[in-house]
Amino acid sequence: QKEVEQNSGPLSVPEGAIASLNCTYSDRGSQSFFWYRQYSGKSPELIMFIYSNGDKEDGRFTAQLNKASQYVSLLIRDSQPSDSATYLCAVMETSGSRLTFGEGTQLTVNP
């Protein structure tokens, strides 16, 4: 089993729709979770981080964490073509140092 798994893509949504990206992790002791966006040919940029169970909202982005289910998600409301990118879920090791990344989900927002 992979340590961090993301829903297989690619994911395509129309402009204005809600895009839902999902991630599960295997290390039950993990405490910190990150969502990165990576445009083609560029390095990842941090979108959201979440540590507590529940929802965390930042503009059009909402991260959701359920530690009991070992599940973290990212919702993008009012999706824009500029949101088209690969979204990487990352989980910090229990030791608190390294990040483990999922394979990424490629999102395309169609005008």
Add this chain to the structure above:
Amino acid sequence: GAVVSQHPSWVICKSGTSVKIECRSLDFQATTMFWYRQFPKQSLMLMATSNEGSKATYEQGVEKDKFLINHASLTLSTLTVTSAHPEDSSFYICSARDGVSAVYGYTFGSGTRLTVV
């Protein structure tokens, strides 16, 4: 916010030569730096973790004699790909961790695209 400067952004080198990639934290002290490699259509794979003033810790399967990492100061880490071969062609990205606000700390450099011909 925290900024990590990575150079060069791209490099083409001949097989058998060495290439050095620099990663600098511009406005914070990076106690820990991570070096990743990313092949096309794949996720980031951690190569090694370096802490200022000590030897780097390499991930399983990464040749430490081929990928030399130096973290001589709190603002600079370098990755040298020695005797590069075409299979080393990849996108190399550094990430620095701010020792003060570590919870936010994973800032990525802009990446270096290495092509070995």
